Amino acid sequence: MGVKTVAMGVKMIAKIITGAFALTFYSGAATSSYQLNLSAPQSGIATQIYDLHTLLLWICLAIFIGVFGVMFYSVLKHRKSLGYKAANFHHSTTVEIIWTIIPFIILISMAYPATKTIISMKDTAAPDITIKATGHQWQWGYDYLKGEGEGASFYSKLSTPQEQIRNQVPKGEHYLREVDNNMVVPVGKKIRVLLTANDVIHAWSVQELGVKQDAIPGFIRDAWFKADKPGIYRGQCSELCGKEHAYMPIVVEAMEPEKYTQWVINQKKKSEATVVDVNKIFTIDELKVEGEKVYAANCAACHQANGKGLPGAFPALDGSKVANGPKNKHINIAVNGETGTAMAAFKHLSNVDIAAVVTYQRNAWSNSTGDIVQPSEINEFRK
């Protein structure tokens, strides 16, 4: 057994070393290695924060040189080995008062500009566009509530393929920081983001725009930004939200107002095209094909592609009582989730998607109930 462990260890180390070499090749694609400071700010607030941070660093540097200049001078000169004789002073009220007051003044010089920035960060009044961002395990949902684009609504999830995460293919330039649907905003407009969450606490964060705000289930918080120039700004969920926490990025695409207007028109057309008659009857094969896609996107992270789940943490669907039991109970869990467990509600999915995924689960792997669930049944269930 010992030999086996050692062999495994050697294999692992070899894997890491080859990986390291491979990495030096891929990382040529990375945008900026060895970045030493905050990213270049792209909004007024982010610029203020950047400058504030620079000010703090200069102040800290000055204190550093002052304090450690004295300490290291003392370390070098006041040594017994150099024959230095110890003095015997040990108290001075004047000195104590001086070095209590000086830091106090320095702190005020830091607090003043910070206070001004905080007040403007918190001023979410009079936005041009209001967008609600909802954190889900593990993707973001965006609803354009007010202003140009009102009514647009979509989900935004990681688009990096599993093969890249599993090191089977080289990683792309925006590895882990790319999504299927960007949150699109016009430049120069005040965007108010309302934040909430569906399951656990998430945090919506885009550093270049100077925003980070927790999304708390059951509560609404807000933040705002105004992008200075067109571009794509990337961030990541910044509050531990479960196992896929590293895999729910935020991508904001800021574009010129004319292009944004065009985007809004396209969004409208797209959403009209996807409206399907709820009474349309699908065949079992159509539902299974569609269902497999929905499953891969929404269920496989926990229940796994092979339906076996992760023992102890996430139950198997293959051969499970739910997937082979009464249809309605199965639909209920898919739509409403199960409280007290990690099983979230998926009521945000369309009737077609839920019908498809339930049909798929009841007829995939070793499950062979032969049941077909039509979108109309889901529509009925929701009433």
Added chain:
Amino acid sequence: MAAIHHPDHGYGHEHEHHGPPSGIMRWMTTTNHKDIGTLYLWFSFMMFLTGGVMALTIRAELFQPGLQLVEPEFFNQLTTLHGLVMVFGAIMPAFVGFANWQIPMMIGAPDMAFARMNNWSFWLLPPAALLLIGSFFVPGGAAAGGWTLYPPLSTQMGMGMDMTIFAVHIMGASSIMGSINIVTTVLNMRAPGMTMMKMPLFVWTWLITAYLLIAVMPVLAGAVTMLLTDRHFGTNFFNAAGGGDPVMFQHIFWFFGHPEVYIMILPAFGIVSQIIPVFARKPLFGYSSMVYATSSIAILSFVVWAHHMFTVGMPVSAQLFFMYATMLIAVPTGVKVFNWVATMWQGSMTFEAPMLFAIGFIFLFTLGGFSGIVLAIVPVDIQLQETYYVIAHFHYVLVSGSLFALFGGTYYWLPKWTGHMYDETLAKTHFWLSMIFFNVTFFVQHFLGLAGMPRRSPDYALQFADFNMISSIGAFGFGLSQLLFLYGILKCIRGGEKATSQVWEGADTLEFTLPSPPPYHSFETPPIVK
């Protein structure tokens, strides 16, 4: 008290005849402060290695982007348990170990006030540790919601979370009993003539720490109990759907959590304040201002908790209040650093291992203080919250702060405890390796955080790859260097040059009037302090 007036009234003789039982029962039944101190220290060292293995697994996974060694769920269990084990298993018990060994000797007492409770405080810890470590092996694995255990994520966990909650309860009870013991000992058992303002600073800092512990451990117990009833008994303290508020948990947790930070650093201040004057051969500068500064830090620690939560969405007034209060802590902390430097100034310094660790502490802890100031400024914190910058910051204050002070204190008192001098070359090598690898590991994490790398992530974007690799290499170097520490201690226990009772040329506190190693009941006759 009779023993004080009649020192030779049979008190000492009895014990010389009986002595402690031998073998394992000596350790199970011991009520001796030194034995219990030793138990605490070995326990914390074992937990330090356990938490260290978890840290190294984390760093191995983060050596390069992509998933290589562990799955995300297990990764989250590792980060959670690394935090819990290091805070509650390694750092806190280590300081209690120091308190047990040193406080009676430093105030001229024979033992701790409540000797049997002392035994019980320690023996609660191994079951708690078993619950924590054992939770990896139950269905669903260990708690994976971060050491802060934020709901609703923590209500999603399996029974590993319940085991963690019970472990926290037990360790909390142990800490409270330990603290009551320390407060009683310090207030009642000082040698005649040792007024409060003559106590060594290590005793002072522990007295203040003990009060902090008594104040906040019940708060943590309350928070995790509410979590438990939310999980199993249908309450909705932290569930918005039932009228609760998940953010309330964070307020309660950090009301405990921030004083907890000082619980882990104040005794370290104490140790450093003992070491610096001895090796500078010059009295501590500003003794009374040190006492006042420590007390101010302790009091302020109760009104700054929400600076851990600047991104939850508080009103402007709350953000401003917590920012100003947090910045205020820099004043007494600065006073301490200035006092240490003034103590070194015009001293006659030598640089044995304890002094090296103490200077390393001042230098790196101050860097951690700088990043603390940066994080106290709300707008900058908004950019850095939940990034590696925070990880870098608190490892500067907890590893190169608390842990370096513990290393320094160990080398400082080890000759007293064992009766042998340790191997100085080995100890200095341990210092320099720790110093270098610590900075390789954690300094670069500031850059990762500034560039926006989120913490608690098993995987990261490519622009973070280079610094992560450097950090992982540093972590393995730091971890392996600690084996030198273990070897040095074992070597010192087994033998070495005989230590004198004074051990260090400049040492003048009471423990250095006792032989090395000290007798079983430290001071049977109280010394007179002038």
